Amino acid sequence: MKKQYVTVLFTLICVLGLGLGARAQEEDTVVAKVPYDFVVGGQVLPAGTYRVSRVKINGSRELKISSYETRASAFLIPTFFDDVQTGHAQLNFKHVGAKYFLSAVETPIGTYAIIVPPSAIKLAQMEQQGASSSGSN
Numbered sequence: 001m002k003k004q005y006v007t008v009l010f011t012l013i014c015v016l017g018l019g020l021g022a023r024a025q026e027e028d029t030v031v032a033k034v035p036y037d038f039v040v041g042g043q044v045l046p047a048g049t050y051r052v053s054r055v056k057i058n059g060s061r062e063l064k065i066s067s068y069e070t071r072a073s074a075f076l077i078p079t080f081f082d083d084v085q086t087g088h089a090q091l092n093f094k095h096v097g098a099k100y101f102l103s104a105v106e107t108p109i110g111t112y113a114i115i116v117p118p119s120a121i122k123l124a125q126m127e128q129q130g131a132s133s134s135g136s137n
Helices: 003-027 120-133
Strands: 031-035 036-041 044-045 048-054 065-066 073-076 080-082 089-095 099-107 110-113
Touching: 031 089, 031 099, 044 073, 089 120, 099 120
Parallel strands: 036 099
Antiparallel strands: 031 048, 036 044, 048 065, 065 073, 080 110, 089 099, 099 110
16 A cells, blocks of 8 residues: 555656746747847847747856748857746847847747847848938939
């Protein structure tokens, strides 16, 4: 009788342990639908559904963003990680001119901030000014 209780108890512990491990693995992953093309890590990625997750190599802070739909992907290194728990997951963008730049990845366990280079912002602004001045003729 004791052997059956031990077997049941061991099985429950294993099942619960696997469930907690899967949840912990997904806490720093974000899946989001992006309705417009956007820039990340110097690359322009097309609109689509993207998955952002940490690269798990030797404690790396690097993130991978990829889409199964478009097969587009990029690697990025966040500037810093704010471990204030947000309780939700989303991607944040900085809109400059006609371009969108990925600026943050919010996960339930915290936010990865991504600095958009000032040169990229300036270039997007110049492109917008060039397009609006040529469109007014």
